Amino acid sequence: MTGQKADNVVTAAFLVIGDEILSGRTKDRNIGFAADYLTSIGIDLKEARVVPDEREEIAAAVNALRARYDYVFTSGGIGPTHDDITAECIAEALGVPLILDPRAVAILEAHYPPGQFTPARQRMARIPQGADLIENKVSKAPGFKIGNVYVMAGVPAIMQAMMDAIAPTLATGKKMLSETVPADMPESRIAERLAAIQDTHPQTLIGSYPQADNGKFTTQIVIRSRDEAILKAAAEDVAKAVAELSG
């Protein structure tokens, strides 16, 4: 469904697969990257999940998310080691066989010195039947796309390169625009005004985000809308309220 959708809203979920995130060993950076990236191209990230390297957990999450959202993007678990089980779990979730994909074999055979495309490395060529490959410019081993599920590597640099590879093929909606109004006050001081402004501008989403800087509370007010004029009108009302309350 490349191109722009009729209702102007395209939704996605991001699924991080990996024990190392849940144990705290590795701090996830892929959700934040995907949130920025998808927002910038006109896809609304509606949910993110982190699940462990466990067969039933991965399959259940993929099936729950692919039924609810236009796209599911995953990161993690497609390397050559025994704990990389994402490809087989996706195949299982979608009810298709996992095959040694000739296209992936060709890419990896060309990448390794003769005789070094070992059984472990062949794991990275196991792809669910019927999937399209996602190019990996960084380390060659491809991701894949099957149905509305896009399966990418966990290493941020590789995941990001894969996002670049698939972005031109994705359907996008009308971009969500945003303006930020900083307020040098705790959010409780401006809360009632913001609620009234939100009521006056129902086609916007007004978010209030407190920050604690050296014990002093300030607030960032973020106004979001797909319509530039509506956004501007609401942001002006917010700026006016901030100015009045700062006086």
Added chain:
Amino acid sequence: MTGQKADNVVTAAFLVIGDEILSGRTKDRNIGFAADYLTSIGIDLKEARVVPDEREEIAAAVNALRARYDYVFTSGGIGPTHDDITAECIAEALGVPLILDPRAVAILEAHYPPGQFTPARQRMARIPQGADLIENKVSKAPGFKIGNVYVMAGVPAIMQAMMDAIAPTLATGKKMLSETVPADMPESRIAERLAAIQDTHPQTLIGSYPQADNGKFTTQIVIRSRDEAILKAAAEDVAKAVAELSG
């Protein structure tokens, strides 16, 4: 259920609530913090989710997670503004009324100058009936605990203070221990050996994490177990394999 559980495993999920994470405006740091924190006290984080500030999404996620895990920890959406809807959603999810909690009112009334405990600030005293409060040493407005659900602020400094407040009351399991063996090689070179070591030591979890540093691939191998002797034996086998393959 304070104390140590009989089967030695206590599980948890972490739920981040907030449009700002899914839009990319704010990068979540609470999942990573909670992962480290819970691991260190003997609670296994088994799943994390990020959902938007939408009533049905919050309630559905809380109900799904509280049924599956010993504990659910949430962050975000308990401030004074119109977009802070977590307390009402949790009340709805648990089927209890949301009340103006006298204990929370007392804390906040004492905190603000006379006459400044405004209606917006009173929002922060709305707590599901039957909940216990969670102390907030940073900015006073309390979190709360109802059933196995712990509801905390989104601002990392406040969330972290709340974790400190509740940690002594949590049941914990036998701590998951870990050792890391670095390998100066791409993980595909050691993959077959790791699979064999994992088979030999079924009571461990062996994870292999590739890193790309300036175009050079190295690997961190993490062995985890709740049993120190089993952990040590497996880690020694991994270190031996790394040494042999490095030679």
